[in-house]
Amino acid sequence: MVRFRFGPWDYRYRRFLNVLVGKGLAAVRVDKRTVIIHLTERGREAAAALSQEPEFASLRQRAGLLKRHLDLKATTLMEFIYQTFPEVASLRLGETIDQ
Numbered sequence: 001m002v003r004f005r006f007g008p009w010d011y012r013y014r015r016f017l018n019v020l021v022g023k024g025l026a027a028v029r030v031d032k033r034t035v036i037i038h039l040t041e042r043g044r045e046a047a048a049a050l051s052q053e054p055e056f057a058s059l060r061q062r063a064g065l066l067k068r069h070l071d072l073k074a075t076t077l078m079e080f081i082y083q084t085f086p087e088v089a090s091l092r093l094g095e096t097i098d099q
Contacts, residue, residue: 026040
């Protein structure tokens with residue numbers, strides 16, 4: 001991951017998003033300066049089907065807990081990251097975040 005303008009970013013995200021859009025599972029739109037990514041109906045159906053698979057039970061449970069207890073807007077999440085990991089804020093944009 002690298003430091004990006006609004007928090008950590010991994011350049012692989014763009015490739016993954018393009019695959020999801022190409023398969024009709026997600027859509028991307030821009031509203032002024034905000035990029036909005038959302039699931040399509042087909043994406044919601046695929047996610048619902050996958051969530052019922054036993055292999056995804058622990059992931060489904062963790063996602064539910066995060067949604068219930070840590071449902072943050074992007075700005076709040078960014079502020080949380082910078083407060084919790086202040087070393088990230090001191091990096092230059094594009095600089096690799098050591099793990």
